[in-house]
Amino acid sequence: MQKYPVGWRIVHWLIAAMVLTLIPVGLWMTARGEANVWGALTNVLYSTHKAIGFTVLLLMVVRIGMKIRTGTPAYPDALPRALKLAATSLHHLLYLLLVLTPLFGWAGVTAYPALVTLGGYDLPAMPLVPENGELAERLFVIHGTLAITLGVLVVGHIGAAVRHLLRRDGIFQRML
Numbered sequence: 001m002q003k004y005p006v007g008w009r010i011v012h013w014l015i016a017a018m019v020l021t022l023i024p025v026g027l028w029m030t031a032r033g034e035a036n037v038w039g040a041l042t043n044v045l046y047s048t049h050k051a052i053g054f055t056v057l058l059l060m061v062v063r064i065g066m067k068i069r070t071g072t073p074a075y076p077d078a079l080p081r082a083l084k085l086a087a088t089s090l091h092h093l094l095y096l097l098l099v100l101t102p103l104f105g106w107a108g109v110t111a112y113p114a115l116v117t118l119g120g121y122d123l124p125a126m127p128l129v130p131e132n133g134e135l136a137e138r139l140f141v142i143h144g145t146l147a148i149t150l151g152v153l154v155v156g157h158i159g160a161a162v163r164h165l166l167r168r169d170g171i172f173q174r175m176l
Helices: 006-034 040-070 082-111 135-169
Strands: none
Touching: 006 040, 006 135, 040 082, 082 135
């Protein structure tokens, strides 16, 4: 069985940890914002969410570069063709959402503007995105919808990984 290269596995698990942090932080900060609860905690939640989200975007650029450069290990021959197709499709959709979700978040904080992150560090403004509150709100709605979709797919991905772990069919071990 062929495994993913070590660097690839490290990037995978870093992104996984970040996404599993981003989702609850995003829900918590949004709930506080909608309840008009502003203060140090809310600011830290928003700042943390933006910093981690932008880092995920940067790591996805690295990950896509790795995928183009090294390819992916072949699935075991015993794996049914339909399962290979489903896995490949899910991975492509996850990649797409792991790029689009932070891009829409970044566009939203550029349009708002609210680019300050942890330690007072400012994200660069996204090129060609004007400051516009109405546009920011639309971008945040899209970002939130994509994030929820990503969260659902992540749960499915984790469920499939656990299934492969329990079946001991070698798929889980490729990324471990």
